[in-house]
Structures are given as C-alpha cells and as structure tokens.
Amino acid sequence: MPLVTHDDTKPWTSAIAKDAKSRKMPPWFADPRFGSFANDPSLTAQQIETLVKWADAKAPAGNPQDAPPLPRWTDGWNIPPPDLILKMPRPVSIPAEGDVEYTYEIVPTGFAEDRWVQASEVRPSSRGNVHHAVVYIRPPDSKWLREAPVGVPFTASSLQDEKLRHEASSTESDMLLVYAPGSSPDSWPDGMAKFIPPHSDLVFQMHYTTNQTSVGMVFAKDKPKQRIFTLQLANDHDTIPIPPGADNYRVEVQGTLPNDATLLSFFPHMHLRGKRFEYNIVHPDKTIETLLRVNYDFYWQLSYKLAQPRLLKAGTRLQAVAWYDNSRNNPHNPDPEAAVQWGDQTYNEMMVGFFDVAVPANLDKWHFFRRSKRD
Structure with missing residues (x-):
C-alpha cells in the first residue's frame, strides 16, 4: 500500500525505522565494497538517522505548510x-x-x-x-x-x-x-x-x-552510435545436483569477450536457493577483480547499472560465480532434503549472469562473436 499522508504512514513508523536501519528497504543487494551503480537507491547514513530519530520522537507530523507536493504515481507504463x-x-x-x-x-x-x-x-x-x-x-x-x-x-x-x-x-x-x-x-x-x-x-x-x-x-x-547486446554467462547443463543441506554450494562459469565492448549493467538470475552472485574479471596474472557481488533475493531481481560504463578489451576473461543455500536455514527453501537439479521450474535451480554491453551500431551479433586469429 502507498504511504502518501502522515496518517497513512504513522502506524508503520517502527517498521520503517527498523527496515531503514537494517537496510532491508529500499531493496538493494549489491555489496558496497564492489562497484558504483547509477540506480542505487540506498539511503545515506544521515537519512537513516533522521528516520530513526523521527520514529523515536513518536513520528511528529511537522508543519503542514512545509509538506512537499503529493507524488504523482505512474498510471500504466x-x-x-x-x-x-x-x-x-x-x-x-x-x-x-x-x-x-x-x-x-x-x-x-x-x-x-x-x-x-x-x-x-x-x-x-x-x-x-x-x-x-x-x-x-x-x-x-x-x-x-x-x-x-x-x-x-x-x-x-x-x-x-x-x-x-x-x-x-x-x-x-x-x-x-x-x-x-x-x-x-x-x-x-x-x-x-x-x-x-x-x-x-x-x-x-x-x-x-x-x-x-x-x-x-x-x-x-x-x-x-552504439547498439546494445544482452549477453550471458550461464551454467545450465550442470549434471551434479546441489546436495541436500548444503548451505554454501558454489558454481562458476567463465568466458572471454570476442571483441571490444563497453560494459553497462548486470542482471543475475537464480531460483529460491540462490544465496549470492558475483561477476569478476580474471586478469592475465590470475588476480580477480570483483565488479559486482549481490546477496541474492529471488523476490527482488534487480539490475545493477554501472555509474561509469567500462570499456572491456577483446579477450577479457569474465567469471560469474553463484552460491546456493539448500539448508533449513534458507526460509525460501521448498525442500532442504532434496538433491536439487538444474531446470526450468522454481523448485529446480538456474545460474544465469546476464550482462549488457554496447558496441558500434553497425556491428551485428554474428560479427561481434567472430574472434580474431590472435584469440
């Protein structure tokens, strides 16, 4: 339900303060140690402090004359x-x-x-x-x-x-x-x-x-001047099931870019046992640079748009890593006793790391995936 007026909001004061303080709301799951994202809605420490103090003061209404205009909600698209x-x-x-x-x-x-x-x-x-x-x-x-x-x-x-x-x-x-x-x-x-x-x-x-x-x-x-491709790093044919009770089961997939491209955004996808998802660059000296780490929530599948798009050269090795929680500690787990297979249904699992890149507008997908002989 929308909380538009003070009367709408006051009954939810404690929940608002609690969820803001724990950073449960607004929903955002990127680890702040890795990357900067243009669509990050996270509250600042000062904003959270203001909400908590307001709740502790029994949610005073303030001067109605200082109230901002009512928001305009999108009707439709x-x-x-x-x-x-x-x-x-x-x-x-x-x-x-x-x-x-x-x-x-x-x-x-x-x-x-x-x-x-x-x-x-x-x-x-x-x-x-x-x-x-x-x-x-x-x-x-x-x-x-x-x-x-x-x-x-x-x-x-x-x-x-x-x-x-x-x-x-x-x-x-x-x-x-x-x-x-x-x-x-x-x-x-x-x-x-x-x-x-x-x-x-x-x-x-x-x-x-x-x-x-x-x-x-x-x-x-x-x-x-540029066209967008949505690419993916996916492990959708793994024949080894996630064992029953495993609380940190790890799966990874790697691939190299066939041509130069500008990295724009990420969209990780797993199912109910998804726990964490990570996108990395594996440098030639084997060091790992983490671009994004997400504490995954199936019910809030967000995209993560880089604040500064990044040019990646042909041959860049990208790695996607996913962790799964098939234990009883996962409140969304439909059956912690099951050995979980990869598949389409929600009680199965998936591991798909979508990511968007920009390339010259005259480059079609077939030519983008043509690799030079040096690769």
Whole structure:
C-alpha cells in the first residue's frame, strides 16, 4: 500500500525505522565494497538517522505548510509513453496447481524498416503468476522456430517435430529484454539502443504465464552510435545436483569477450536457493577483480547499472560465480532434503549472469562473436 499522508504512514513508523536501519528497504543487494551503480537507491547514513530519530520522537507530523507536493504515481507504463505496444495475441491459462512448461508466442512486429529501441518494458496482465519473461528478437533470416505456429501460444512438448522441440530452448537470437519479479524496464542513454531489423518477430518466452503479456517500446529519434547486446554467462547443463543441506554450494562459469565492448549493467538470475552472485574479471596474472557481488533475493531481481560504463578489451576473461543455500536455514527453501537439479521450474535451480554491453551500431551479433586469429 502507498504511504502518501502522515496518517497513512504513522502506524508503520517502527517498521520503517527498523527496515531503514537494517537496510532491508529500499531493496538493494549489491555489496558496497564492489562497484558504483547509477540506480542505487540506498539511503545515506544521515537519512537513516533522521528516520530513526523521527520514529523515536513518536513520528511528529511537522508543519503542514512545509509538506512537499503529493507524488504523482505512474498510471500504466513506467517508461515514457510507448511508440508501439505489441501484445501476445492470445491469452494463456494456467492450471491451479502443478508444473507449467515454458510457453512461447511468436508476434510479428510488422516493421518495414530498421527500428532502434531506446526503452522497453514488459507488462504482464497478472504479475503474480509470472516467474519470468524473455522477449527475443527473431530476425527474418533466422531459422529458429520457423515451423512453429505464429500468434498462438505453444510449449516445446506440444510441437510435433523432435528437432523443433529441441530448438525451443536454444537460440542465438538477441534479447530485447528480460522481466522477473522486482526488475525494472530497460532504458538506454541517448546514442545507445537495441536493434530490431525489418520484418522481425518478437518471441515471448514465458514462465508461469497467465492472460496476455505486452511489451511497450520507445524508439530512438535518430540512429544511435552504439547498439546494445544482452549477453550471458550461464551454467545450465550442470549434471551434479546441489546436495541436500548444503548451505554454501558454489558454481562458476567463465568466458572471454570476442571483441571490444563497453560494459553497462548486470542482471543475475537464480531460483529460491540462490544465496549470492558475483561477476569478476580474471586478469592475465590470475588476480580477480570483483565488479559486482549481490546477496541474492529471488523476490527482488534487480539490475545493477554501472555509474561509469567500462570499456572491456577483446579477450577479457569474465567469471560469474553463484552460491546456493539448500539448508533449513534458507526460509525460501521448498525442500532442504532434496538433491536439487538444474531446470526450468522454481523448485529446480538456474545460474544465469546476464550482462549488457554496447558496441558500434553497425556491428551485428554474428560479427561481434567472430574472434580474431590472435584469440
């Protein structure tokens, strides 16, 4: 519930002071020892002290004449009014209980020319039933899911062709954006945008979908100098389960950048046993430079935008490390006696370290991943 007036707020005085003092609120999980982030909403020590003193004084109202104007709440989209809204054509129903497969829906954009997307936002019609959503850009020359139905929801198991079923979970297509609980829309500075070629489709990959999800897009006014790629470091094929009761199980994955790129932001993703996530640079002398360390919370999956974007040279070795708590000490653990496998469902686990980079606008993904002979 919004706390707009003094009367709204006063009953919550103690909770506000307690959560501010413990830094539970506002939600932010980056370890302050590593990195500086443009979207950090953390309160300063002075702000926290002010709140605690106000609570200790029984929350006086102050002079009404000094009150600031009432805030204007966003009604609808959090990005500027979209230039275009694309909606999944058909709603998807989910059962009251049981597992739900990833659901896909292919939506043609109808674009007749290049489009540069400077801001985008996913809006599920029922947020409480969406575990995550990924919106992929399928260009016209892509063979991915070409034999799948368009404009109707489908799952991998509903496809008749075995090759097509396998294709559903594996693609090299660019991502327009990712949505998860607590995440915010994508918005890029002037001169940066994501690219959608003409005649492309958007492929919605939905987990725990209900009703109809939309994506709103704000187009750049001019062709940008840089395009954004969302890349990932992922360990999604680990055959060794997390042992029952393990409270600090470690998983890592490494990769090298094929070409120069400017690092912009991070978005770690795990499930209910996720404990901590870290992005590092492994330097040639084997020293580790930590870029971000997050005390992970599945219910607040935030992005972390660098205050100063960082140029990374081709060959830079990036490392993502995740820790899991499969013990009884984890209040979100659905079953501490289970050996946890990697998989799509929330009671399984994932380890995906998304990160956004900027490259020259004329560099497509295929050429970005071409490595020079020296690499």
